[in-house]
Amino acid sequence: MAITGVLRPGHAQIRVLDLEEGVKFYRDVLGLVDMGRDSQGRHYFKAWDERDHHSVLIRQADKAGIDLFGFKVDSEETLNKFEKDLQAYGVTTKRIPAGEMINTGERVQFTLNNGHTIELYADKKDVGNCQGYSHPKPWTPEAEHGIAPVRMDHALLAGGDLDQALDIFVNVLGFYLVEEVVAPDGMKVGIWLSCSNKVHDIAFLRHTEDAKLHHVSFYLDTWEKVLRAADIMSMNEVPVDIGPTRHGITRGATIYAWDRSGNRFETFAGGYISYPDHKTLTWPLEHLPEGLDYAQRKLHETFLTVFS
Amino acid sequence: MAITGVLRPGHAQIRVLDLEEGVKFYRDVLGLVDMGRDSQGRHYFKAWDERDHHSVLIRQADKAGIDLFGFKVDSEETLNKFEKDLQAYGVTTKRIPAGEMINTGERVQFTLNNGHTIELYADKKDVGNCQGYSHPKPWTPEAEHGIAPVRMDHALLAGGDLDQALDIFVNVLGFYLVEEVVAPDGMKVGIWLSCSNKVHDIAFLRHTEDAKLHHVSFYLDTWEKVLRAADIMSMNEVPVDIGPTRHGITRGATIYAWDRSGNRFETFAGGYISYPDHKTLTWPLEHLPEGLDYAQRKLHETFLTVFS
Amino acid sequence: MAITGVLRPGHAQIRVLDLEEGVKFYRDVLGLVDMGRDSQGRHYFKAWDERDHHSVLIRQADKAGIDLFGFKVDSEETLNKFEKDLQAYGVTTKRIPAGEMINTGERVQFTLNNGHTIELYADKKDVGNCQGYSHPKPWTPEAEHGIAPVRMDHALLAGGDLDQALDIFVNVLGFYLVEEVVAPDGMKVGIWLSCSNKVHDIAFLRHTEDAKLHHVSFYLDTWEKVLRAADIMSMNEVPVDIGPTRHGITRGATIYAWDRSGNRFETFAGGYISYPDHKTLTWPLEHLPEGLDYAQRKLHETFLTVFS
């Protein structure tokens, strides 16, 4: 198996119904670091322990949801290669000029059959994780402002054509399939894909509607911080969907909740280390309840219905 | 305020529909230490870190529920005094001879207006917490067999006459009211009572039916062990009611689940240290949702309806 | 055994070499809430989750150490009774007028043969734990300012006459002996005493010099917060003596460190619940190494030598 040149999820651009309310939420409740606004009105954030300039953008719109999900690749050569490979696969790609997104180089953008826009880029300014590069502290005050995840970790996106998404991510972009939910007839219903040692860098659900966001996910270091996140959600009257609980799928200890505009997000900890030579773990559909909520073994109805 | 001579909850006697199934559940899933059976067919258990001979008894019956909840007092003198005080209060008391319950001295039993039988005793055999009294280890292998709580902690009992229960526990037995849920008209709906530095040694809900068990509760040392408990419940297909989550009331980090017979039990960690000079914390009824499930701010319907 | 009317350790008065430096340390590093200064120049602090007005006082002096350690009792009647009992025991007592210590009632003070001044009081103003008494949050921002213990928990004091201290605390004040270190000849070398369900409310070491402070101790809710305390100590160049590790004695997960003036303090979590009917746990002197540092089984030389 060839190893991919995709490094990690680099940014998610999320639509909110009210920008100022959104800034307050992402900065003070979720606890991301405020990285400012661009001339288009997009507001930028990073998680405290991330080094690149931003990982979340929000923009005001009439409808909540996700505009795009971007991955950083390891070099311009890799970016060019993926561009060609995507075109060869039959996907239309678009080059977005450097600087269109602040502190970010050229991006290669394409849209999956399931309606989701994905983009790749090789360059984003390293601004450091709230401290220098010499004898750093293990954490800084930013790590305790709001929920304060260490990183934007992955997204779970929903839409009709799961098979193309799987094919492109595995066969063009070099991801591997870590876990999957499979219906009795063999049809894949959900897929968890990695380009790293994380159990998921992106995941997809098969869904009747395209371009739906299930959630963008943020990583916390410990289960105790998941409880702290739950407390902060409650103190701020953030509606919680599921959790705290453990996902059977990925083992992550999780909360699903909704931002002020109805975009579901996840704060989670744990999971396990994953490698491309690992066999895919399969969840027959009848085991989805414990795959979703291992404690309660319950398929919360919102899981498959309430998307933005 | 006079200090009570009640030491702690000493035992709960629970009815199960099938004794062998119950033994397996309480020993191997909940992870209590098996202390054997008496000639009446009651099976005895203790939590690994408790020193007295037992804290849970189960017996087979046609209907699940709780037979009685017992408290250990600090001396025979205190036992005699409480007996007289209860009689003076107008409660009928009964002496159960020493040995009727294995390794346990005389018990003074009485029934509250809400249908619950409470008993007091001064003597139970110290069998040690799975190790000796010289340079003990911090824990032993028993601490990892099943969920393995460190102690039976308290019970939440339901029935009609909350006021008498409050009056007897505070004014006769010397407990103090730590937290309470109060309806708009001032009527207490739930009370959490302590005879110690724990946030609850017994609690009561006002309910339309008498003699109902909401749950018997078991203490775990950490929130991580609450997650472990959730995992073990799921591995054993134990139906979970609520959690893992935090109670706003008492701050405890909790799971409610049901044993094989439908008796709800709790495994929890945390809370705070409580003292008799502390003002009672009040939860107006409209805040009961976050009092119950702080993360989800939700009044799960089972909370007030599904009792054994 | 009679139950004591002593509620809890109420305050420790500590000498620092520089008051302003001390205020910065106790407020911003240890993370106590600043409760102001009195006309004598004593500076007052409380832990965020304590409800009474203060639990720590610091004053400037030429020599570090502890001036006095105070306990709150449950009523004026109890205070009067202890005063008489102490006098009957042969101890000289002194009444300090109400208000001499801010927001504090009359205090009954006496000095042990080991040189330590102990005081009792029944009244201190309830200022609340950084939030109200109706549907409180589980924690507030104060809980994350500095190390931020939930309470001042106990002190370990050293001096020559251990036996008198044991006798007075058990036989006059009604404490019980939870754990002890015993030399081969049967002489007690260390004693851990409780007036509650905590494993220690005060402890004493036998030592060649009188009136020595081993440490004042502060409680943290979790082992994760002990690591956070270690991080904050390091970030602030606070010299650490021992830990993070577990004490075999009391099971507490601990760090010993020194304030800016050389007063050792402890931040710890865990332990177990203790009751007056529990047999004392005994540590033969040869097991003191694991009693002190269970991980390393090592008797750090500072333990018995570097006191303030």
Next chain:
Amino acid sequence: MAITGVLRPGHAQIRVLDLEEGVKFYRDVLGLVDMGRDSQGRHYFKAWDERDHHSVLIRQADKAGIDLFGFKVDSEETLNKFEKDLQAYGVTTKRIPAGEMINTGERVQFTLNNGHTIELYADKKDVGNCQGYSHPKPWTPEAEHGIAPVRMDHALLAGGDLDQALDIFVNVLGFYLVEEVVAPDGMKVGIWLSCSNKVHDIAFLRHTEDAKLHHVSFYLDTWEKVLRAADIMSMNEVPVDIGPTRHGITRGATIYAWDRSGNRFETFAGGYISYPDHKTLTWPLEHLPEGLDYAQRKLHETFLTVFS
């Protein structure tokens, strides 16, 4: 930067002075799964959550230490390529036939100037992580037998020629330098290298003697399990070198201890996620004390002296 085809550390072969004692230690104290013995007398172990057949081998010898450290690569093609690249670099390589190590394919072995033998292989039998590949449990009983790390994580090896090791791992094998300790004259004293998203897959110290083992390291999921490891070490009288504490370098929460033969090993949790585009973190030598023991800011003398 090219992405490496090295997947992960695959096995460490450790010399013990007594094989039976070693088996007991690695199986029952460290808590690895016993995978049997080969005809050469090497005993095999795996961590419970690893899927490949083994990750630790011990063999009896007169002198403790490490024989070799092996990495799994992603394919035979990668193995062949690395073999050629190493030869082109000027390193002598040796092919070990498939099956010489049980359930393991051909290995390409070479020796660094610092005296350490490294090997690469593409194939080892997948035996699963103590459960199947369909709807797996998050953990199994093996996860609580002894210390029970989830994986063998990395090794820290010492010897004279640090520069060649760095050059080969970075420029031939495609690792990247995550953290480093640098002397005032610019000489690197310690290097932490990754082929993944882990903060270290192998690390080297500059040392006066070649072929020295500082430690082989095992990963635990949480800081609470680090405390549990400390308890188990103490219960089994395992000598502890350092910890529990946090490393400033890598942020890992750690214990160093010694096996029955004097081989230092580490059990640790935490750290952070690392990427090849991250700038190297530098620890000037004067900050090594907090790099090693962040809590105590102390350079324990054993760190640089007691190797096997």
